[in-house]
Structures are given as structure tokens and as C-alpha cells.
Amino acid sequence: MVKQTIKIFARVKPTKKPTSGYFVDCDEQSSSLEFVVPRDLADGFINNKRENYNFRFQKVFDQTANQEEIFETIAKPVADNVLAGYNGTIFAYGQTGSGKTFTITGGAEHYNDRGIIPRTLSYLYHHICKDSSMVYTTHISYLEIYNEAGYDLLNPQHEASRLEDLPLTSLYQI
Structure with missing residues (x-):
């Protein structure tokens, strides 16, 4: 029996030029993502705004993560459970322009930019074609x-x- 909990991942949007202002800390069990937003001196001397925001995830993918790594870590385990007969869901959440569509569907320019959907469908159909003893x-x-x-x-x-x-x-x- 497959027993899994909901897993939450974060991906820092890949950009043409690397950006700063965030830190990723990874260990064996989880990753944390910390954003640093310096206080604005124009707000005056008494300024109680937070500067550090820290969030924990199962894994954080930084700007250098490629689509293959995203698929292997996130979608392949879901697809393996689907092949075992369990329902699977991948839910992308974020602000407009944060890179959800690129992660899910991929880019059209390069084959390596395929996203989670085309890679998962290819993976599933590859396994279904190999197993003629089952009806899917x-x-x-x-x-x-x-x-x-x-x-x-x-x-x-x-x-x-x-x-x-x-x-x-x-x-x-x-």
C-alpha cells in the first residue's frame, strides 16, 4: 500500500540573470527558503517591519534547477503511484508571472524545456506500452x-x- 502525505515544494523562478535576496538551506529532511527584505530608511527611525521571512518545504529548487530535476523529484513519484493504481494530483500555486506555466507545461523552444505534463504523459505511456498484461x-x-x-x-x-x-x-x- 502506498502511503504518502502532501508534499510541498518551492521553485525560485529561473531568470536570465541570477537574482539575490534569498537563501536556500537544505538538509536531509527538508529545505528552507529565506527572503531578506531590508527596511526602507524612508519609513523613519522607528520601523518594526520584518526583514527576514523563512519558509520550510520538502525541497526548494533554486534558479539553476532544470525541468528534468523537477520531474524526477516531484512528478515521477506521483506517476509511479498512478501506475500502481492510486490517484495523483500535482497542484501549482503562485502569483501571476511566477513561473507556474513553465514548470507545468514547459517551454516551446527546446525539447529539454518540456514541463511536468509532457514528461509525465511520456513516462506513463512508455510504461503502459511495456506492460501488455494489464488494461489501463x-x-x-x-x-x-x-x-x-x-x-x-x-x-x-x-x-x-x-x-x-x-x-x-x-x-x-x-
């Missing part, structure tokens, strides 16, 4: 939630719906 039925859903409106990204109309109006099973058999 797959269901995939791909939703975007933005400003409390849900978008079924596998529906060609891409119409916005209230979250309550989305079908309870937005599944597609492939």
Missing part, C-alpha cells in the same frame, strides 16, 4: 483557477465558469 484506463483533467473562476483547459471553448458550475468529474478518457 486513464483520465486526465487540467484546470486553471484564476480569480475564483475555473477554466477547464482541456475543453476547446475555454469558457470561464464559476467553480461551483464546473462538472464534478471533468475527466477525459484517452
Whole structure:
């Protein structure tokens, strides 16, 4: 029996020029991400604003992490559990422009920039094709939630719906 808890990962958005202002501390069990936001001297002498923000994750991927590393650490264990018959979900959360789409779907310029979805589908179908002793039925859903409106990204109309109006099973058999 597969027993796993929810795992939370962070990825610092890859940029063309490396940025500073954050520190990653990794150990065997978890990673922490610390942001330093210096106090603004224009706010006066009495300034109680926090300067350090520290968050803990199972793993933090810095700006040098590539798509293959993201897949191997995050999506491959989920795909292995799916092949064992368990449901799997990968949920990307962050501000607009933070790099969620690149991590999930990848870039179009280079094959190595493929994201979690194309790599996972390739991985799953590769394993399904090798095992002729099993019958597999797959269901995939791909939703975007933005400003409390849900978008079924596998529906060609891409119409916005209230979250309550989305079908309870937005599944597609492939």
C-alpha cells in the first residue's frame, strides 16, 4: 500500500540573470527558503517591519534547477503511484508571472524545456506500452483557477465558469 502525505515544494523562478535576496538551506529532511527584505530608511527611525521571512518545504529548487530535476523529484513519484493504481494530483500555486506555466507545461523552444505534463504523459505511456498484461484506463483533467473562476483547459471553448458550475468529474478518457 502506498502511503504518502502532501508534499510541498518551492521553485525560485529561473531568470536570465541570477537574482539575490534569498537563501536556500537544505538538509536531509527538508529545505528552507529565506527572503531578506531590508527596511526602507524612508519609513523613519522607528520601523518594526520584518526583514527576514523563512519558509520550510520538502525541497526548494533554486534558479539553476532544470525541468528534468523537477520531474524526477516531484512528478515521477506521483506517476509511479498512478501506475500502481492510486490517484495523483500535482497542484501549482503562485502569483501571476511566477513561473507556474513553465514548470507545468514547459517551454516551446527546446525539447529539454518540456514541463511536468509532457514528461509525465511520456513516462506513463512508455510504461503502459511495456506492460501488455494489464488494461489501463486513464483520465486526465487540467484546470486553471484564476480569480475564483475555473477554466477547464482541456475543453476547446475555454469558457470561464464559476467553480461551483464546473462538472464534478471533468475527466477525459484517452
